Amino acid sequence: MVNAIWKKINEGNIEPVYLLTGTERFLMDMTIKRLMKGLPDIDADSVIRIDLEETPIEVVIEEADTLPFLEEKKLIVANNASFLKASDKSKEKVIHNLTLLEKWLDNPSPTAIVVFIAPYEKLDGRKKITKTLQQKAVVVEAIALTGRDLLTWIQQEAGTKDVKISPENAQYLVDMNGDNLLSLSSELTKMAMYMNGEGEITKDTIELLVPRLPEMDVFRLTEAYMTGNVKETIKIYHDLLQNGEEPIMLTSLIAGQIRLMIHVSSLGKKGYQQQQIAKTLNVHPYRVKLIMENRRIPKTERLLLILKKLAHIDYQLKSTGGKRERVLELFFMEPLK
Known part of the structure; x- marks a missing residue:
């Protein structure tokens, strides 16, 4: 758990080797900042950064084993540790001496903190170097927090x-x-x-x-409508109008939310997990999480009927010259059958 690791770093318990893996770059950056704060002689300019897609691992080890100049310890950030994931060796630009790395991990330098960054969703757990690094290093899983x-x-x-x-x-x-x-x-x-x-x-x-994200308000609007809460639906709708949202755009966003509900439900029935669904649909995991936790979403047949109505609303909004706000408002006031 990243919070527990940060707490140890803040308390001065800094280990010689860290492995940061996952796709949540913010958590990786914050971990490095906390390490910098825990090393009084280190600032952004003195951090040694090495790209492992361009530079062999031997350079990292040599740098770690070289005594620091005017500092008690040096901080080395080794980016893009692609040798930890499944890959086509014929396409690799750099050949790494992983046997040397394995030996070095048994006795890492006492005057350097080395952070290996593997910004990938999944590592190849079959590889010996992956298992060794996971055993010897403090592993920070930089995944979306929920x-x-x-x-x-x-x-x-x-x-x-x-x-x-x-x-x-x-x-x-x-x-x-x-x-x-x-x-x-x-x-x-x-x-x-x-x-x-x-x-x-x-x-x-x-x-x-804090400004509301339109997607979050549209989710609240859609949920209120789905549960038959006309009063709350109209309130949220009027708030969105006052914030400058247009009925045509709102209709499109609501339709998109309902389509997302249908897709999430379909993939969920096939056994897909939250992160898999988010990746497949190319949407943020939090939106998927909200839908999966909502037990009041109607069945797919009802959602498809609502989509059909929204298509008619969209046509009305684009062809009418009157008060467009009223068209969508009347839709919200109709009982959901």
Whole structure:
């Protein structure tokens, strides 16, 4: 768990070798920043960065074993450790001496911190070097945070900015802004500055300062309509109109949300997991998560009927010269059969 590893780094318990793997680049960058903070002589300019797709591993080992100059320890970031994943050796530009790396991992340099970065969704666990590195290094799995892990991260990130946030309000922030860590960190920074770095982030503070993602509001709008909550549906719809959203665009977004529901349901029945569905449909995992956790989504036949109605609404909006806002509003007021 990345939060536990960060806590150890913050406490000064820094290990000689780290392996950062996954596709959540923000978590990788934050891990390196925490290591830099834990090494008092290191700043951004003194970090040694080596691209393993261009440079053999021997260079990393030689650099690690060379005593640092004017520093107690050096920080080496070895990017693109492609030798840890399944690959076509005939297409590799660099040949790495992996036997040498395996021996070095048994006794890494005491004056260097080496961070191997494998920014891939999956490593080849059959390879000896993959198994060895996973055993010898501190492994940071940089994957999208969800559920309790995400809320814990938000609370800890708020703490680094000298403010607090409850789990309930952390969830509300996610509902407003999605689960992109870079965006969430930026919004926490903005709220902390507004609060002068003290106090607790409230729901009112979030509503005042955090812009709603249109996709999140469209999800709330669609869900309210699906559950027959006409009052809430109309309220969200009017809020979106006041924020400058156009009925034609909203119709398109709602139709897209319903199509996503159909696809997620279909793939889920085939045994696909959340991350697999997100990758297959090329959408953010959080959107898939919300749909998979929603037990009130109608059956596919009902969703297809709604899509048919939305197609008619789209035609009306593009052909009418009257108040377009009213056309979609009447659709929302019709009982869902």
